[in-house]
Each structure stands twice: as structure tokens, then as C-alpha cells.
Amino acid sequence: MAMKGKNCVAIAADTRFGIQAQTVSTKFQKIFELGPRLYIGLAGLATDVQTVSERLKFRVNLYELRENRRVKPKTLLSVVSNLLYERRFGPYFVEPVIAGLDDVTSEPFVASLDLIGCPMVTEDFVVSGTCSEQMYGMCESVWSPDLDPDQLFEAISQALLNAADRDAVSGWGAVVHIIEKDKVTTRTLKARMD
């Protein structure tokens, strides 16, 4: 999930990789850095999470080399949308969320897409994953506009942990990135390992 704060954004994910009931790994990376202030989180089929993040990084790298500048969050949204829609009739089973600050204006940005690339930009938060309903409920309760980085960290952590605890196949560890204009803070949460 990702949330907007005052001049900052947060993105968080659990770290479970499972095959139905069996938990295979508790350290699975689902959030990827695409720029110093730009992150994408991918929920869904693990192989597609890895493939989409790699193919996306490929396109972003070429873009940055050609354009000689960092990709903007809004542009990244278009790139991901395009990448996913190319596979409209045999899609990647991922539902990405994007969180970042504009490289020039430092304006916060969060967005999510469905598996065939429909983009959705919101002013508050975005969620995706098996416990999305629970996450929506939690976010709606804990989020308020203009939270500062520390408050945002508390909000997103509580939202993620409690939503994941209400879902059998989510959880088993969590990681949170708080993205501010001059730094990114990454924290691992002490979660219920069940």
C-alpha cells in the first residue's frame, strides 16, 4: 500500500511469499526502487512481480539514458500502464502501486493500476493485494491529510499490520519506506509471524 503525507509519501508491503497455504519465504521483496524518490510495489504472482519489476527497470533505464533526466512519477504511471496493457489478453498477474516525489517539484504522488494497466491516481492512499478490503478499511480509519513523516509512518504501519493480521495468506513480516525530499527511511516492522 502507499499513502500521501505532507511533502512525503510512504510505501509498505508484507514480505510473505507463499504457495497457497505453504509459506516459502518470509523475506520476499515486493517494493522496488526506480529512482531516488520513486518506488513501485507489486502484489500478485511472485514470478510476475519479479519479471515486471525487471522489465520496468529496463524501460526506465533506457528512458533516463535517452532523456538525460530522472523519470517523473506520472510518466512512470504511463509506462507501467503501457507495459501491462501490451499483455491485455494474457496479462501479468500483478497489481502495482506507485509512490514517489516529483524529481523537480518534490510533489507527492501515489497511484495504483490493475493487472491490465488501468491507472488510478488518488489524493490519499492506494492498496493492492489479497487483503485489499481489510487494507481499505484500515487506511480509511487511520489516514488523514497532511501527516508529517513520523505520523505517516505510524499510520501506514498500523494499517498494513492490522489488515494483514486479518488475512491468513498475508503478513509474515513487513517493510516500510518513508520517502521525503532529502531522504528515504526504510524500516522493517516487527510483525506477527503467522
Add this chain to the structure above:
Amino acid sequence: MSEKYSFSLTTFSPSGKLVQIEYAIKTVSEGSACLGIKVSAGVVLVAEKHLPALADASSIEKVCTVSPVCGVTFSGLAPDFATLCRKARKQCQVYNTLYGHYPACPAVVRQVSDTMQEYTQSGGVRPFGISCLFAGTGSPGGTGALFQLDPAGSAFEWKATAIGKHSVARQAFLEKRYAQAMSIDDTVSTALLVLKDGFEGQMSARNVEIGIYTTRDNAFRTLTDSETREYIAAI
């Protein structure tokens, strides 16, 4: 066309030159002139159209809008320009579909220059017989940019330049007259004055075309006949 020849017709001469490109540059220098001036407020393109008395001026387009934020003009062979314009327009739309915004001038120029270079190293084709001047935004949210592309595909960024007939004299004139802080109106007047030097006949909306990129609106457009007439009358 390319099925008959698998070798490039543009080959090196013993002195190390690509003669076809030299000849193409000669075609350009004999083509009807155009010039561009970049200031902080934007970029101005001005082109002369050589028309017989009975020709319909509106059917000949010398300044072309490649995308809402980029325009181009040329000296040389008009059909070659039309082909390149068509390609450039399509490339801009592909870019817009992919990235959600139109490419800045350097990105457009890079793609067009790749196309022009292909035609100097492919089987059965000849180089484009045009040099073009691109005007547009230098980078998203930035100020304007003016680029020249020659038949070989080399790109040069300019503050002000003239190509085509009398380009040498006009370039010298531009060097004297150039100032970065001119307003758009002053820039258009300066461009028209420089074009007037060596212009055959009377300047009118019939044989002059003007295109302007404004930094403030981040938009490129070609002027209407009446707007062109106003600027010409003012100088």
C-alpha cells in the same frame, strides 16, 4: 525500392568524404531560406516560400507542427520534408501514448536524426535533401530549444541560425542582432528583418511563413496569414 539494392548508395570517396551527403548539403544551400531564433521567451521560426505567381500559397506548408509543443521548418526538397514530418508526427504520438506527454525537442530531434542517418547507411536509398530547424521545449518545464539537423543526421543546437540561400550573410546579420532577452514580438521582427536581407521580391503573407514556440504556454503554432501580414507591416 530497397529490394533491388542491398548495398548503400552513399559510399566513401577516397578522400574520406560521403559525397552524396555533400551533394545533399549543396541542395540545401540552394533551397529557399529559413531561420530560427531562440530567446528566453521562446523560439521563432521564419521561412520563405518561393512561389510562382499563380500558385496557391495555402497548399504549400513550410513550417510544420510536429506536436503541440514542437514545430519544424526546412530548406531543400519539399517532398523529403513532407515524409520526415509525417514520420516525426507519428513518433511524437507513439511517445505520447507511452509516456503521457509529448516529447521535448531533444527527444524529437534524436529520433528524426536516427531516421536521417538510416538513409545514409541503408540499401537502395539516398540521403534526405533537407536541413531542418526544430523549435520546441528544451526539457519538460524548461525554456525553448532550437535544433538544426543536416542531411547526414547531425544535430546542432543553436541560439540563432539561418539555412538555405544567403545563409552565410544572414548568419552574420544574426550574430550582430542576437540578444537573449528579446520579447517574442521583437524576435519575430528581428527574424523578418534578417530574412528581408537578400529576399527576392516583396515580403508578404504569401511568401513568408512564421512559427512560434512560447515558453510561457509551452505550445508551438504557425501564424495565420493576417498575423503574418501584421508582423511584416511592422518592420
